[in-house]
Structure formats: structure tokens, C-alpha cells
Amino acid sequence: MFRALQLFAAAGIALTVAVQLGLHNAFWAAMPVWVVAQPYRQDLLLRAILRIAGTLLGALIGWLVLVHVPSHAVWIAVLVLGAGLAGAAAYWIGTIYSYGVLLAAITLAVVLIPALDHPIDATALAADRVWCTLIGTVSVTVITFLFTPTRTDSHPLRLHPPAGVTLRHGVIIGVTTLLGALALLAIGGPAGIATAMALTIFSLIIGTSRNPTPILKYMPLGGAIGVAAAIAYRALDMALPDPEGMALLLALAFIAAGALVRAHPRLAPFGLDANMCFLLSAEAGTAGHGLSAHVQGGVALVISAFLFAAVFTRIGAKPQS
Incomplete structure (x- = not known):
């Protein structure tokens, strides 16, 4: 229960601060909060540093491309190459240090993918991502640091995977990202953006893991639960008086429930x-984009998660030690 309280406080404070600062994607x-928090203090600090560094790098690359190269074809090429190369590098690193590379690729996708669907303010979007990352990372680090024990053992030795396996993972991630981008161009709107985002991010997370079996088992169903909660949240937000004013308070209730699940040993x-x-x-x-848009995006996200998990189970490389 105390761990759940820590996570709720960190996530709730981070979201509230971002909303009060007027950040568009608060x-x-x-x-x-959910990924930087770690069982050991050294890992907590290292994850925090790597998340900030990776986010800064990905946001910078995405901003430079959008501002200086006004071409959808180039944006897609940068997105695909960035995801594939970063995915291969993260898989090859194979330790906690791969987290920074992973976040750089994810942030690049977060900045570039919306621009493939509609005009955006690249500077505002990149800055929004950086500020939100700083707020959330500082919040979870400060709140959980004193209650996180120090690691007494050392990290396991990193084994170098075969070059062919590393390349294969990078290619899988790059091709999946390309398919997501093409789906976005074909579908458009919330469903298209969610499809591209999900295929890119899921392929990066699963494809960079040395042992993706647990992720393949939990991620699709966990994502479906999250989407169901999101649709319920938006429906309640619209049904209650003054939905825009209630959005933050209602979100905190859902975050509290999420913290309890995340802190539970078996449900984590x-x-x-x-x-x-x-x-x-x-x-x-936030005010959101209307219930229909959230349903479309959520359904597309869940379908993409299950589809990629099924395909990767068949074609992915065997777990590496």
C-alpha cells in the first residue's frame, strides 16, 4: 500500500503540475513514473538520467527534421531509420543503459508521427515532451528515492548477441515502424496516429528486449485494460458537469487505481x-478530443498491440541470456 501511495503521489503531482503550467500534452x-521507479536506488537514478537524456536527444532530432526538412518522405525515412538503428543498438547494449537509446527513438516517434497526419507546431510539441519528461522524472525520483533500497549486488555481465540477431531485431523494428507510418497515411485521424504510434513503440519495447516473452504475455492485455479504462474515463468526463474542469480530478482517481495495480506483486x-x-x-x-476520437485511437492501439505480439512471437529471435 505504501508503494502504491508513492506512485500515486508522484504521478498525481506530475500531472497536476503539468496541467497547471498549461502544457498541451500534460x-x-x-x-x-511507472517506468522510472525501480526496486533499487542506483537503477532509479540511472533510469532517471537516461530518460531525460534520451528524451532530449529524440526531441532535438525530431524538431530539427520537422523545422528544416519539410518533406513527409524524409520524415518517414528518419522515423524508420531512427527506430531501426536505435532498436538494434538498444538490443545490442542489452542492459539498463539501453534505456536512453530506447527513449530517444520513442521520443522521435512521438514528435514525428503526429506531423504525418496534420500540421503541428514542432517547437511547442518538442518542448512539451521535454518539459513533461523533466516534471515526471523529477517527481518520481524525489518522492521514491528515500524509500528505495540500495542495490547490494552487481548487475549481471552483458553478453554480446550475434550480429545477425541484432540486425534482425533492428530490421523487424524498422519494417514495423514503416508499416505503421503507411497505415497512418492510409487511415489518418486518431486511428491512424494510434496505429503508427503503437506499432512503433511496441516494436521498440519488445524488439529491444533480450527476453521478450514476459512482455509479449502481459503487454497486449495490459494495453487493452488501459484503453478500456481510458474510454470509461472519457465517458465519465463527458457525463459529469463541467467536464473540462473535472478532467484532472477524475484522472487522479484513475491514477490511484492504477497505482494500486502497479504496486501489487502479481498484477504489476x-x-x-x-x-x-x-x-x-x-x-x-486534458480536455481531450472527444469520445469518438478516443475510442478510435484506443481500438487501433489494442489491435496493433495484439497483432504485433502475434507476429513477433512467430518471427522474433529466441530469448538471449
Whole structure:
């Protein structure tokens, strides 16, 4: 219960601060809480540093491309190459240090993918991502640091995977990202954006893991739970008086429930993906884009998660030690 309280406080404070600062995608601020929090203090600090560094790098690359190269074809090429190369590098690193590379690729996708569907303010979007990451990472680090024990053992030695396996993972991630981008161009709107985002991010997370079996088991169902919660959140937000004013308060209630799930030993794997997909699909704490848009995006996200998990189970490389 105390761990759940820590997570709720960190996520709730981060989201509230981001909303009060007027950040457009304030829900991003709560997302670092669920993944930066770690069982050991050294890992907590290292994850915090790597998340900030990776986000800064990905946001910078995305901003430079959008501002200086006004071409959808180039944006897609940068997105695909960035995801594939970063995915291969993260898989090859194979330790906690791969997290920074992973976040750079994810942030690049977050900045570039919306621009493939509609005009955006690249500077505002990139800055929004950076500020939200800083708020969320600082919040979870400060709140959980004193209650996180110090690691007494050392990290396991990193084994170099075969070059062919590393390349294969990078290609899988790159091709999946390309398919997501093409789906976005064909479908458009919330469903298209969610499809491209889900295929890119899921392929990066699963494709960079040395042992993706647990992720393949928990991520699709956890994502479905998160999307269901997001749709319920948006429906309640619209039904209650003054829905815009209630958005933050209602989001805190859902975050409290998510913190309990994330802190539960057996439900924690589902809790991670459910919380992340809830925040992303619901755009929690903000006015949102209407229930229909959230349903479309959520359904597309769930379908993409199950589809990629099924395909990767067949074609993915065997787990590496």
C-alpha cells in the first residue's frame, strides 16, 4: 500500500503540475513514473538520467527534421531509420543503459508521427515532451528515492548477441515502424496516429528486449485494460458537469487505481502497460478530443498491440541470456 501511495503521489503531482503550467500534452508528465521507479536506488537514478537524456536527444532530432526538412518522405525515412538503428543498438547494449537509446527513438516517434497526419507546431510539441519528461522524472525520483533500497549486488555481465540477431531485431523494428507510418497515411485521424504510434513503440519495447516473452504475455492485455479504462474515463468526463474542469480530478482517481495495480506483486506487469496506455489513450487531465476520437485511437492501439505480439512471437529471435 505504501508503494502504491508513492506512485500515486508522484504521478498525481506530475500531472497536476503539468496541467497547471498549461502544457498541451500534460498526461506525458505522469508516464515516467511507472517506468522510472525501480526496486533499487542506483537503477532509479540511472533510469532517471537516461530518460531525460534520451528524451532530449529524440526531441532535438525530431524538431530539427520537422523545422528544416519539410518533406513527409524524409520524415518517414528518419522515423524508420531512427527506430531501426536505435532498436538494434538498444538490443545490442542489452542492459539498463539501453534505456536512453530506447527513449530517444520513442521520443522521435512521438514528435514525428503526429506531423504525418496534420500540421503541428514542432517547437511547442518538442518542448512539451521535454518539459513533461523533466516534471515526471523529477517527481518520481524525489518522492521514491528515500524509500528505495540500495542495490547490494552487481548487475549481471552483458553478453554480446550475434550480429545477425541484432540486425534482425533492428530490421523487424524498422519494417514495423514503416508499416505503421503507411497505415497512418492510409487511415489518418486518431486511428491512424494510434496505429503508427503503437506499432512503433511496441516494436521498440519488445524488439529491444533480450527476453521478450514476459512482455509479449502481459503487454497486449495490459494495453487493452488501459484503453478500456481510458474510454470509461472519457465517458465519465463527458457525463459529469463541467467536464473540462473535472478532467484532472477524475484522472487522479484513475491514477490511484492504477497505482494500486502497479504496486501489487502479481498484477504489476499488467499495471505498467495499463497505466501507460490509459494515460496515452485518455489524454488524462486534458480536455481531450472527444469520445469518438478516443475510442478510435484506443481500438487501433489494442489491435496493433495484439497483432504485433502475434507476429513477433512467430518471427522474433529466441530469448538471449
